[in-house]
Amino acid sequence: MPQPLVKVVDLKKYFPVKGVFRVKGWVRAVDGVSFEIMKGQTLGLVGESGCGKTTVGKLVLRLLEPTSGEVYYNGENIYKLKGSKLKEFRRKAQMVFQDPYSSLNPRMTVFDIIYEPVKVYKLKVSDPEKFIVDLLYKVGLNESHLYRYPHEFSGGQRQRIAIARILALNPEFIVLDEPTSALDVSVQAQILNLLKDLQAKYNLTYLFISHDLGVVRYMSDWIAVMYLGQIVEFGPAEEVFEKPLHPYTKALFSAIPIPDPELTRKREKLKAPGEPPSPINPPPGCRFHPRCPFRMDKCSREEPEMIMVEDKHWVKCHLYTKK
Amino acid sequence: MEMAEEVYEKKILDKISDKVIDGIAWLMDKVRKGWKRRNKARIDEWKLMAYAFNRSPPGLIGFTLILIFLALAVIGPYIAPFSYDLPLTAFDSTAKLAPPGKVVTIKPGQLAEFLHVKPGNYTLLLGSDDYGRDLYSRILYGARVSLVVAILIMIVGPWIGIAIGLVAGYYGGKVDEALMRFTDIFLAFPGLILAIAFSAVFPDRIREFLAANPAVRDFLLALFALKPQHAGAMASLISVVVALWLVWWPGYARLTRGLVLSARENVYVEAARALGVPTRWILLRHIFPNILGPILVYLTLDFGGVILTEAGLSFLGLGAVPPIADWGRIINDGSAYFPNAWWLIFYPGLMILLTVLGFNLIGDTLRDVLDPKTRRSIEFKIKKKASGGK
Numbered sequence: 001m002p003q004p005l006v007k008v009v010d011l012k013k014y015f016p017v018k019g020v021f022r023v024k025g026w027v028r029a030v031d032g033v034s035f036e037i038m039k040g041q042t043l044g045l046v047g048e049s050g051c052g053k054t055t056v057g058k059l060v061l062r063l064l065e066p067t068s069g070e071v072y073y074n075g076e077n078i079y080k081l082k083g084s085k086l087k088e089f090r091r092k093a094q095m096v097f098q099d100p101y102s103s104l105n106p107r108m109t110v111f112d113i114i115y116e117p118v119k120v121y122k123l124k125v126s127d128p129e130k131f132i133v134d135l136l137y138k139v140g141l142n143e144s145h146l147y148r149y150p151h152e153f154s155g156g157q158r159q160r161i162a163i164a165r166i167l168a169l170n171p172e173f174i175v176l177d178e179p180t181s182a183l184d185v186s187v188q189a190q191i192l193n194l195l196k197d198l199q200a201k202y203n204l205t206y207l208f209i210s211h212d213l214g215v216v217r218y219m220s221d222w223i224a225v226m227y228l229g230q231i232v233e234f235g236p237a238e239e240v241f242e243k244p245l246h247p248y249t250k251a252l253f254s255a256i257p258i259p260d261p262e263l264t265r266k267r268e269k270l271k272a273p274g275e276p277p278s279p280i281n282p283p284p285g286c287r288f289h290p291r292c293p294f295r296m297d298k299c300s301r302e303e304p305e306m307i308m309v310e311d312k313h314w315v316k317c318h319l320y321t322k323k
Numbered sequence: 324m325e326m327a328e329e330v331y332e333k334k335i336l337d338k339i340s341d342k343v344i345d346g347i348a349w350l351m352d353k354v355r356k357g358w359k360r361r362n363k364a365r366i367d368e369w370k371l372m373a374y375a376f377n378r379s380p381p382g383l384i385g386f387t388l389i390l391i392f393l394a395l396a397v398i399g400p401y402i403a404p405f406s407y408d409l410p411l412t413a414f415d416s417t418a419k420l421a422p423p424g425k426v427v428t429i430k431p432g433q434l435a436e437f438l439h440v441k442p443g444n445y446t447l448l449l450g451s452d453d454y455g456r457d458l459y460s461r462i463l464y465g466a467r468v469s470l471v472v473a474i475l476i477m478i479v480g481p482w483i484g485i486a487i488g489l490v491a492g493y494y495g496g497k498v499d500e501a502l503m504r505f506t507d508i509f510l511a512f513p514g515l516i517l518a519i520a521f522s523a524v525f526p527d528r529i530r531e532f533l534a535a536n537p538a539v540r541d542f543l544l545a546l547f548a549l550k551p552q553h554a555g556a557m558a559s560l561i562s563v564v565v566a567l568w569l570v571w572w573p574g575y576a577r578l579t580r581g582l583v584l585s586a587r588e589n590v591y592v593e594a595a596r597a598l599g600v601p602t603r604w605i606l607l608r609h610i611f612p613n614i615l616g617p618i619l620v621y622l623t624l625d626f627g628g629v630i631l632t633e634a635g636l637s638f639l640g641l642g643a644v645p646p647i648a649d650w651g652r653i654i655n656d657g658s659a660y661f662p663n664a665w666w667l668i669f670y671p672g673l674m675i676l677l678t679v680l681g682f683n684l685i686g687d688t689l690r691d692v693l694d695p696k697t698r699r700s701i702e703f704k705i706k707k708k709a710s711g712g713k
Contacts, residue, residue, distance in 0.1 A: 094598070095594070097593070102589060103590040104591055109365075116608075165598070
């Protein structure tokens with residue numbers, strides 16, 4: 001078995017809810033998440049807004065300190081890294097943010113934006129201008145964009161700049177936090193293809209966070225479905241899309257719009273009525289049970305274990321544990 | 324993406340400001356090769372800012388007032404007919420409390436050679452004070468004193484506050500609490516009262532310091548355009564500067580902290596952190612440039628405030644001591660002869676008023692010009708006019 005590049009074990013992050021004098025409660029943003037990503041592959045992390053996807057992304061890069069749990073990068077616990085090793089990890093593991101309109105400093109030119117990481121890590125670059133123009137070409141821009149400010153660019157171009165800034169560091173692992181959700185559909189496709197090309201070219205590993213299921217399907221090798229701070233289903237992308245197991249996943253996928261009214265009418269629809277409950281006070285037992293059409297008595301009492309139903313296809317649901 | 328320069332209807336002023344900015348760009352390009360090419364977007368931005376500024380009559384009035392003030396402060400001591408401490412009563416007994424327009428005659432041999440004054444008839448433009456010192460000359464020297472004091476305060480005081488605000492705002496938590504409570508202690512006392520307390524403590528030490536460092540003393544004397552024998556009087560002026568350093572920062576600390584609190588939530592700050600950019604760089608390169616606009620406006624508005632406070636302290640008898648010609652001091656000395664010798668209060672008061680007004684007008688206009696939202700609306704108006712005129 002090859003070693004996974006990123007291995008996440010029982011990761012938890014609780015945010016305090018502060019009262020006037022004491023902490024009133026905890027928001028369980030991430031509550032026991034585990035997964036692995038192999039080198040050169042993409043894990044798609046899906047779920048509705050507020051389920052903790054972005055928090056997972058930040059924890060994996062140590063932009064946040066977890067409440068408990070570990071993240072191993074190349075076999076090393078990233079929360080124990082110090083000094084030059086931490087710096088090396090920071091260089092290799094990067095992030096692309098959701099909103100390219102706010103993730104670039106409006107007071108810096110494209111040159112300064114892309115050159116900043118080079119200065120931070122004191123990389124040896126003999127001709128900065130040429131170095132950055134090369135990067136711009138890699139992401140589909142050119143030298144005429146070198147000394148412009150972010151406000152002169154469209155959303156897609158800005159996301160390209162953000163990607164070029166990361167490529168300057170020659171990273172291995174990139175967390176893509178909804179990189180296309182702020183963009184037009186036509187531009188989305190360009191950015192996604194760019195990301196795929198770069199992955200093939202530089203053997204990059206992606207954690208792709210999105211709520212857009214179509215995009216995730218296109219990008220991912222593996223899929224993890226999150227609900228209220230937990231992963232409820234995990235498996236190979238095609239398998240999960242073809243044969244979703246968890247009722248939440250089924251409900252999620254049956255909400256994907258199909259551009260064909262005939263098919264839309266015919267297909268089996270599964271509804272999860274209501275809103276996701278508050279992560280401050282999650283329901284006991286299975287977290288999905290108040291909305292689940294298949295709930296049983298057991299569901300409100302016992303929390304289901306994550307079990308492997310088929311080869312490498314895991315699910316956290318009592319429907320599959322009863323046997 | 325091209326900056327549509329030809330769309331703007333350019334006035335004479337716009338062409339002048341273009342020339343000035345091009346000149347600065349040319350200079351920068353000489354110093355650092357390729358600067359102009361790398362900063363083309365920035366130069367265009369500056370030009371647009373200048374166009375917006377040129378469309379604001381109050382701003383232009385303020386700019387003119389400040390230009391006059393600066394000119395007076397720089398060349399004033401050279402064009403003043405008399406020195407600030409020359410009693411004309413030595414030549415003409417009627418020169419005491421002479422009203423504006425009075426002619427004083429200085430005859431040869433009347434100590435004139437000794438006092439470096441050329442004999443002849445002099446019209447006292449703004450009158451004279453009770454020692455027979457020419458008010459016009461004293462006001463010119465006073466402009467220099469006011470400007471130097473204001474600059475000395477502004478290059479230190481606010482920056483203490485800005486540094487404290489940056490650190491407090493960015494780190495938050497206990498650091499923020501500690502620094503802000505410390506700031507509150509200073510804010511709890513009225514700045515002027517605190518400055519009075521401080522400025523009473525310092526003069527002796529500063530006098531000793533100046534005596535021990537003649538190079539510093541001579542430099543400061545030249546800055547203030549004072550005679551060497553008045554170094555002792557200058558010490559109390561400097562003590563006011565030091566006192567104002569100590570009380571001038573809390574406002575800036577509060578302002579900066581507030582700005583940092585909102586600026587640090589920007590995604591680009593988080594992105595910089597994700598890239599591994601050190602905290603110092605994040606503060607200086609990502610946060611500070613993006614909050615500089617409001618700080619600059621506050622600094623400009625405050626420039627007038629500093630001049631006013633310094634004049635106020637001098638009026639109260641602190642700071643400038645006789646014979647230093649400080650505007651506040653002149654008013655203080657003249658107050659004993661009011662309203663008979665009204666000019667002793669009116670003219671220096673007018674100078675303070677115009678200077679402070681000038682800085683306030685500029686600050687107000689800068690607020691509009693530096694804020695991209697209001698500037699766009701100004702630019703939009705210019706564009707519409709230009710296309711409608713065709």
